[in-house]
């Protein structure tokens with residue numbers, strides 16, 4: 001069986017990349033942790049599907065990545081679980097570095113491709129692609145709209161008389177001018193890659209210590225759990241089956257590449 005890593009095409013420059021994909025920014029998050037039990041200091045970049053509760057939106061503790069102790073971290077997790085009225089297991093429901101919605105989308109140009117790659121941790125698709133491919137993958141992925149913020153080139157504040165009207169590229173376009181786009185948050189994972197199983201797991205913060213030198217970043221059939229789309233465990237690689245890669249390609253999707261993994 002063949003698997004493919006789904007990823008952005010290569011671009012000729014960073015500015016071309018930004019012009020096509022824009023940027024997705026998460027504002028509210030859990031900080032990193034510096035755990036006294038396992039001595040690890042870390043924070044991931046997982047994206048949660050739900051909005052930051054209003055109670056934390058003016059709280060600077062939820063704006064920083066700076067690591068805090070495992071006790072302080074667990075207390076913040078409990079606080080958020082209470083605001084959201086959700087079940088909670090320490091360092092499982094929420095993890096260090098988790099990002100909340102909303103995801104603000106900024107781009108110097110109006111996006112027009114089916115796939116956007118504006119953030120290392122999530123990719124974004126058009127309404128057409130959502131409907132044709134991703135709606136039926138619910139369970140393996142979560143789908144959350146992006147919030148358009150600054151679209152179009154910004155006016156220079158130092159040149160109020162700039163004749164922007166002669167160059168429509170320089171207009172700031174309101175959020176209403178772009179089609180809806182959706183983050184695809186991949187939740188399914190493979191089994192550990194060869195050599196990638198944790199050497200130890202911290203009983204307090206659940207941190208998995210991995211020997212990076214032994215880990216082989218290859219998707220083998222015995223690691224597959226049967227889902228058409230999933231993350232290669234211990235990595236940010238989005239992997240799809242050959243059947244799903246073909247479906248996406250035959251739908252005419254733009255701005256996406258498939259590489260055997």
Ligand SMILES: [Zn+2]
Nearest residue numbers: 035038202205
């Ligand atoms: Zn720990």
